[in-house]
Amino acid sequence: MASRRWRTTPKSSTRCLSLIPRNMREVSAGTIRLLASNGRQMNERSSSEIKITQTSFRENGLNVLNVLNVSELQNGFDPLAEGQAMYRLISELYPICRSITGDGLRKTLRILQAHISLELSEVPTGTQVFDWTVPKEWNIHDAYVKNSEGERVIDFHKSNLHVVNYSSPVHERMSLAALKEHLFTLPAHPDWIPYRTSYYKESWGFCLSERQLSNLKDDQYQVCIDATLEDGHLTYGEFFLQGETRDEVLISCHACHPSLCNDNLSGIALAVSIARLLETSSRRYSYRFLFIPGTIGAITWLARNEDKIPHIKHGLVLTGVGDAGCLHYKKSRKGTAEIDRVAAHVLQHSGKPCQLLEFSPYGYDERQYCSPGINLCVGTLSRTPHGTFPEYHSSADNLDFVHPDKLGEASAVCLEMLSILENNAIFVNLNPKCEPQLGKRGLYRMIGGQADAGVSEMAMLWVLNQSDGEKSLLDIAERSGIHFNVIQRAAHALQDHHLLRKDFKSVPQAAR
Numbered sequence: 001m002a003s004r005r006w007r008t009t010p011k012s013s014t015r016c017l018s019l020i021p022r023n024m025r026e027v028s029a030g031t032i033r034l035l036a037s038n039g040r041q042m043n044e045r046s047s048s049e050i051k052i053t054q055t056s057f058r059e060n061g062l063n064v065l066n067v068l069n070v071s072e073l074q075n076g077f078d079p080l081a082e083g084q085a086m087y088r089l090i091s092e093l094y095p096i097c098r099s100i101t102g103d104g105l106r107k108t109l110r111i112l113q114a115h116i117s118l119e120l121s122e123v124p125t126g127t128q129v130f131d132w133t134v135p136k137e138w139n140i141h142d143a144y145v146k147n148s149e150g151e152r153v154i155d156f157h158k159s160n161l162h163v164v165n166y167s168s169p170v171h172e173r174m175s176l177a178a179l180k181e182h183l184f185t186l187p188a189h190p191d192w193i194p195y196r197t198s199y200y201k202e203s204w205g206f207c208l209s210e211r212q213l214s215n216l217k218d219d220q221y222q223v224c225i226d227a228t229l230e231d232g233h234l235t236y237g238e239f240f241l242q243g244e245t246r247d248e249v250l251i252s253c254h255a256c257h258p259s260l261c262n263d264n265l266s267g268i269a270l271a272v273s274i275a276r277l278l279e280t281s282s283r284r285y286s287y288r289f290l291f292i293p294g295t296i297g298a299i300t301w302l303a304r305n306e307d308k309i310p311h312i313k314h315g316l317v318l319t320g321v322g323d324a325g326c327l328h329y330k331k332s333r334k335g336t337a338e339i340d341r342v343a344a345h346v347l348q349h350s351g352k353p354c355q356l357l358e359f360s361p362y363g364y365d366e367r368q369y370c371s372p373g374i375n376l377c378v379g380t381l382s383r384t385p386h387g388t389f390p391e392y393h394s395s396a397d398n399l400d401f402v403h404p405d406k407l408g409e410a411s412a413v414c415l416e417m418l419s420i421l422e423n424n425a426i427f428v429n430l431n432p433k434c435e436p437q438l439g440k441r442g443l444y445r446m447i448g449g450q451a452d453a454g455v456s457e458m459a460m461l462w463v464l465n466q467s468d469g470e471k472s473l474l475d476i477a478e479r480s481g482i483h484f485n486v487i488q489r490a491a492h493a494l495q496d497h498h499l500l501r502k503d504f505k506s507v508p509q510a511a512r
Contacts, residue, residue, distance in 0.1 A: 068278070068281045068282065068283055068284070068418060068419055068422040068423070077277075077412070077415075078408075079405070079408030079409055079411060079412045080404060080405055080408050081408070082273055082407075082408045082411050082412075083403075083404035083405055083406065083407035083408025083409070083411065084404045084408075085273070086266075086269035086270065086272075086273055086322075086404070086407040086408070086411070087269075087322075087399075087402065087404040087407060089115070089265075089268075089269045089272060090261055090265040090266065090268075090269050090322070090399070090402060091399060092111060093108055093111060093265050093268065094259055094261060094265060094398075094399060095160075095259065096108055096160075096258070096259075097140060097160035097258045097259070098255065098256050098257060098258050099138050099165050099166060099197075099256055099258070099293075100135070100138075100166075100199060100234065100256045100293035100294065100295075100296055100297070101135065101136070101137040101138055101232060101233065101234050101235065101293065102137050102138050102139045102140075102232070103139050104139075104258070105235050105255060105256060105293060106120070106235050108255055108268075109235060109236075109237040109255065109291060112237060112268070112272060112291060113237075115272050115275075115276065116239050116272060116275045116276060116279075116289070117239065118237040118238070118239050118291065119237065119238050119239070119240075120235055120236070120237050120238075121235070121236055121237075121238065122233035122234065122235050123233060123234045123236075123300055123304065124231070124232075124233055125137060125230075125231040125232055125233065125234075126231070127234075127300070128303075129296075129299050129300045129302075129303035129304070130299055130302070130303050132296060132299050132300075134233075134234045134296070134300060135199065135200065135234070135296065136229050136230055136231060136232065137228075137229075137230060137231065137232025137233060137234075138165075138166045138227065138228070138229050139227060139228050140156070140160075140163060140167075140225070140226065140227040140228075141226045141227065142156060142157070142224065142226040143155075143156035143162065143163045143167070143206070143224060143225045143226060143227070144156060144222075144224050145179065145206060145221050145222070145223050145224075146221065146222040146224075147216075147217070147219050147221060148219050148220050148221075153212070153215075153216060153221075154206050154208050154212070159193055159259065159395060160258045160259055161193045161194070161195050161207055161258060161259060161394075161395050162193060162206055162207055162208060163205075163206060163207070163225060163227075164182075164184070164196045164197065164198050164203070164204060164205035164206065164207060165195070165196065165197040165198070165199070165258065166197055166198045166199050166229070167198060167203065167204035167205060167225050167227060168202045168203060168204045168225070168227070168229055169204075169225055169226065169227045169228065169229065170204045170223055170224065170225045171223070171224050171225075172222075172223050173220055173221065173222055173223070174220070174221060174223060175218075175219075175220060175221075176216055176217070176218050176219060176221065179216075179221050179223065182204060182205040182206060182223075183205065183206055183207075183208060183213060184196050184205060184206070184207045184208075185207070185208060185209060185210040185212075185213050186209075186210060186394060187210050188390075189210075189390065189394065189396065190209060190210035190211045190214075191209050191210075191211055192209060192391075192394040192395050192396045193207050193208060193209055193394060193395040194207045194393060194394050194395075195207065195257070195258070195260060195393040195394060195395075196393075199296075202229070204225055209395075234293065234296065234297065234300060235293075236255075236290065236291065236292040236293065236297050236300070236301060237255070237290070237291035237292075238288065238289065238290055238291075238301075239275055239288075239289040239291075240286065240287070240288050240289075241275070241278055241279060241283060241286060241287040241288075241289075242286050243283035243284055243285045243286040243287065244282075244283065244284050244285075245284060245285060245286065246286065246311050247285055247286065247311060247313045248285060248286045248287065248288050248308075248311045248312045248313060249285045249286070249287050249288070249312075249313065249314045249315065249316075249418065249421065250288050250290065250312045250314070250315035250316070250369070250376070250378060251271055251274060251275070251287065251288070251289045251290070251315070251316055251318065252271075252289075252290040252292065252298065252315065252316070252317050252318070252365055252369070252378070253267035253268050253270070253271045253290070253291060253292075253317065253318045253319060254267070254292060254293065254294035254297065254319065254364065254365060255268055255291045255292060255293065255297075256292075256293035256294050256297070257294075259395075259398070260393070260397045261322065261397055261398055261399055261401055261402045262320050262321075262322045262323050262383075262391070262397050262401055262402050263319060263320050263386065263392065263393070263397060264318075264319045264320065265322075265402075266319070266320060266321045266322030266323075266402055266407060266410075267317075267318040267319040267320065267321060268291060269322075269407065270318045270321050270407065270410055270411060270414065271289055271291065271318050273407075273411045274289075274411065274414050274415070274418070275287070275289050277411075277415060278418070283422065284422050285313070285314075285421065285422060286311075288308075288312070292365070294364065294365060295365065295367075295368070297365070298365035298368040298369065299368055302368060302369070302374055309374060309376065312376050313338075313377065314337070314338060314339040314377055314378075314421055315332075315339065315369060315376055315377060315378030315379070316339065316378065316379060316380070316381055316414070316417075317364050317365050317366045317369070317378060317379070317380040317381070318380075318381055318382075318410075318414075319364050319380065319381075319382050319386070320382040320383055320384065320385075320386060321381065321382060321383055321406070321407065321410035322383070322401070322402030322403060322406055322407050322410075323383045323384050323389065323391075323401060323402060323403070323406065324383075324403060324406060325383040325384030325389070326352065326353040326354050326355060326383065327347060327350075327352070327354045327355075327381065327382075327383055327409075327410065327413060328354070328355045328356075328357055328381075328382050328383060328384070328385055329343040329344070329347060329354070329355075329356055329357065329379055329380070329381055330357040330358075330359065330360070330363065330366065330379055330380040330382070330385075331343075331356065331357065331358055331359045331379055332359060332366070332370055332376070332377045332378055332379045333359050333370035333372075333375065334375075334377055335358065335359055337377035337379075338377065338421065338424070338474070339377050339378070339379050339417075339421070340377070340379055341474060341478065342417050342420045342421055342424075342474065343356075343379055343381070343417055344356055345420065345474065345477060345478065345484060346413055346416050346417050346420065347413070349483050349484075350413065357385065363380065363386065364380055364386070366378050366379065366380045381410070381413070381414065383406065383410075420474065420484050423473070423484075423488055424472050424473050424474045424484075425472060425473055425491075425502055425503070426467075426469060426470065426471065426472050426473075426502070426503040427463065427467040427469075427473070427491055427494075427495070427500040427501065427502055427503060428467055428468070428469045428500065428501045428502075428503055429464055429465075429467040429468065429499070429500060430498065430499055430500060430501055431464075431499055432468070435461070435464065436464070436499055438457075438460065441497045441499075443457075443460060443493060443494070443497060444457060455482060455486060456486060456489070456490060458480070458482065459480070459482050459486045459487050459489070459490035460490040460493065460494060462476050462479070462480040462482065462487065462490075463476055463487060463490045463491050463494060463500070464494065464499065464500075466479065467491075467500055469503055473487050473488055473491060
């Protein structure tokens, strides 16, 4: 089968990127299946590669590689427009009944392939992944409860939340009293439908509003869940962007929830947004995006890819970024990792309310990435934390609950965080004995008259004083209280005037 080629048009003339799908091969039953970009299993070998052609541009007489820079990426970047695009993707995915396995998950991932070159992998039921086993595959076609008059009083086609996710098939007639043993509501919110699951214990049930329950009469009911629970596969999507180095940044989101917008269609949409923006920028780090079923998906990927774990230096789990609450960042297990410090710096300098949360072994897939035997530096970006807003895991987490402006803001914050990771470095002062004379070099009042001229000069003094070959630009930004971008500009100005030298041991080393 001939290779298919996708070419993106760079936003900057400094970079050209072409992508060719990776090698995908037919394998025997009982092994991981790699799927083509259209989701079909490949049965012929295909050559594959990722080619990146990078050029340099001249700045102040020096050759400078165009590395990811938030100011460049955001030149023409409209957060609201980006948020609206994310909202449209959420709206497209919203009706699909997803689960940790099955056709709904595959359909979701195939839709994402229209936006990024996502590679799909399938892992068979029964595969041992650390202490877990890949479960049976669940697919549902219809489900309902009918009264004695043949009316559907609960109807899966009106809301896929009506069925407890992963319910076993059932075809029975029963009394209201017997049926109530399998019904779930939210009494505090009588018009909302809860979201419930039964992944690892075979059971069945229906979710409905408290108002619906109160209207059920003492009657005989026909109960049908037309579903299959049998051997199959767990599917996940992976998108890899090669950078200059083998060191990676991991971006992960769970893609298994049914019609719930904030948790976690918003995280999926944000990951797609970031992936598309990064494609058109030069990158020092490589980036790996995972679209996985929650918990079992992360465990499965880690178990099957232990050779890749040492290359992952930073990571983010994206979830719940579309509601009206302020941004929250949950720290990694380490708590003082570079990604933790970068997130704190960006949020604290955003000028908007935010909150930093300490690590807890409860939550999303950061639990798996930060488990002691894996111990990656992965934090979580969200808005209102899970379980602390009433709409969580209910039908009220709908298209009205997420907001394009909040989605766009989250995208801008992510870009800024990644920009700092890319550009953080250690410099050495080449004139360390007392302050160099900046005036004769034109560095004092070099942007005279601007409101931040004093800040820029103070930034240069901080950079000169702290650049001892040990402290990074982020260290200096944190200690001085000055925004990283200002510190970085000061370092570049001093470097251009031969007062600083970059310590190249401080930046990710090129792949060999």
